[in-house]
Amino acid sequence: MVRIVNTCKCCGKDLEGRSDKKFCDPYCKSSYHYQKGITESPRFYNRVDNQLKLNRRLLKNYNKAGKATIRSEQLISEGFNPNFFTHYWKNNKGDVYLFVYEFGFLSKIEHGVKKYILIKWQGYMEK
Template structure:
């Protein structure tokens, strides 16, 4: 069988493909299924990180209903806050660091306290 008469098979389901010569999948469903399978591990990791970030934001928002408050660091930990995950860091001119989960943030204070803030100018 020559290359011109050889039938191409779908990369996802191995069914015969008809149509354009450079076609790789028999349908949009198969194209999506193939790429979802390729990215499965990456998508699982991203989903887990996003879940942690969303949980962190919910915890900060619950303890900061008015836009500014103070809470013990240990209280956030007891609620399940993970200090290793945040979306961005804002460095102050005095050398302090605000850690944000989207629009909700905090800065560490002395003696185990953190000041909670809401970033007003987050989207520019």
Template sequence: MKMKFCLSCSKELVGRSDKKFCDTECRSTYHNTNRPLHEISIQKINSALRKNRSLLAHFCPSGKSTVKKEVLIKQGYRIDLFTHMYPFKTGAYFFCYEFGYLPIKENGVDKMLIVHQQEYMNNLTYNPWSIKITK
């Protein structure tokens, strides 16, 4: 019988002849180190968005709440990443999936007014070709 070796750690494999890895750990190590770069960056952004969503959900247990921006930043919230936005006349909500926030200022302190997405926010209220970024 032909000897087979783990594609990840090169240990000899015993058991089923179609085995390629010792265990699930070797399997995931192998796949993680052989993923194309773009997949890795997609994965990083996806996990950051997921983390953002979890933080918003954690700080907004009942539909609406206000939290200092610093508190979420310290927990690793990335304000540069969001899934979609809901602009209106005087501001814009930035969403990570079904949770979003409105950047507000109270007594000179940057805060996030966190909300759970409402039905009316599903409608596009802006034309992406006519947004002006001011700096």
């Protein structure tokens, strides 16, 4: 019977035990996947998730009272991207608010300046 000797993907040591073993210990497994994650470009869903988290954090920071108005250039300069949102809500006037989880925004132009009206999700919006 021929014995196939596998080596650890991280450190190169000979492996003992199961024939499908890839790493010599949990440290090597963790180290290998960490280094692999650094060298690979971020996956699509990671980029989307990171942008959604940033958008939510910014909307939360600028909307402490439940409703606020801010210049769009201020949010965008901090990394906000209005193309990333989780859902929308249309009010009785026909305005469509885009939401990032529980924080929403509506783009308006007032006196020639583009602004965002920020709101927080309310129970009556579930209809």
